[in-house]
Amino acid sequence: MALPSTYQRGIDEKVFVEVESTYGAVSTAIPAITAAIRHMAPAVIQIGDPKILRGDQRNTRSVSEYYTGKVSPGPWSLRSQVLPVDASTAPDVGDLIEAHMGGVAATNNYSLTETLTKTLRVWAFRGNESLQAVGAYVDQMVLDAPDNDSPFFEFSGPAARVVRTGRGGIASGTSGTDQLVLDSGHGARFEVGSLVKLRDAADATEVSHRITAIVTDTLTVTPNLTKTYDTTDDIYPDEPASLTLAGLPIPASRNSFTIGGSAVDIELVSFRLTSQNQGRLRTMERGKTYATGFEVGTDRDVRVEVALYGRQAVTQILEKARAATSMALVCTLGDTAGAKLVVTVSKWVPDVPSINEAERGDQIHRFTGRAMASSVFNDEYSIDFQ
Secondary structure (H helix, E strand, O other): OOOOOOOOOHHHOEEEEEEOOOOOOOOOOOOOHHHEEOOOOOOEEOOOOOEEEOOOOOOOOOOOOEEEOOOOOEEEEEEEEOOOOEOOEOOOOHHHHHHHHEEEEOOOEEEEOOOOOOOEEEEEEOOOOEEEEEEEOOOEEEEEEOOOOOOEEEEEEEEOEEEEEOOEEEEEEOOOOOEEEEOOOHHHHOOOOOEEEEEEOOOOEEEEEEEEEEEOOEEEEEOOOOOOEOOOOEEEEOOOOOOOOOOOOOOOOOEEEEEOOEOOOOOEEEEEEEEEOOOEEOOOOOOOOOOOOEEOOOOOEEEEEEEEEOOOOHHHHHHHHHOOOOEEEEEEEOOOOOOOEEEEEEEEEEOOOOOOOOOOOOOEEEEEEEEEOOOOOOOOEEEEEO
């Protein structure tokens, strides 16, 4: 791996997602290359803030003291294009979809379940910085097929903790020991649990270590040092050497749409499904610094928005909206076996839209409504890569 730049650049960012085996546990190893996500925009991973202002009375309007309490959950989000691989291979965002929806069959057919069990580690590597969000819960998933563009997913939620690893300079380190002294002030650039590489400038070799303790600028690492380091050497985030990515975007021109069980004479402009679990992390337990788990929430909230050209059949949809009549929706993104995604909504109850007349161009009607379950429950929608 080349020596990182002293500046962070968006083009250098790599994102990985792994399923946790223990909630909120900091990983002792960098992610496998197969956990890579081909993301569209820089991932957002925000570190929780433990500062609390003192609330006691004082004879001044000035605030001068605070104390450290529990670390608040840090929000995270990432966006990725819909990238089917083939009919029998899970997409790279498969773990994210399953963590949000709960169920998966035949590798890539995702369905809703009453309970959720999966939480994730979300990694972002940015050259001279890495972020490891643990205890990440997928509270919201958006599937968006905008007009004249390829569809994409957006996932977001809270994480129990974020481990941040930076880059620093080495003052000294002796082979055979577990102690590494950094330049003054550089110890604050790392955390216990940081996964780092030490680079020997003399021969450009890199060795991976994990930080197990920090006292000011002195790090305790495992395994023990195998080389002697000095002020010419560097310490920076360890990261996977390469990525394993697959799949191709779906062109907007390859799309089919049925509403109410049949392909009526309606032209779909855009489709957007927003699914919220409305859950939260468990942060109220005393004696704990970080969240200890999550609760799935009360009512699942699934909304579907469709934009349709104002052709004759739109009147049927308007009348169903006025009568609060539900309809089934099927939106098929892509038209080639092994490279398409089918979204099925069992019961969609659209709201009555406002009528915004087009001044000169074609009229477009935008319907928004809630997806409802049938009598068997947990079937508001399904997502199937075919």
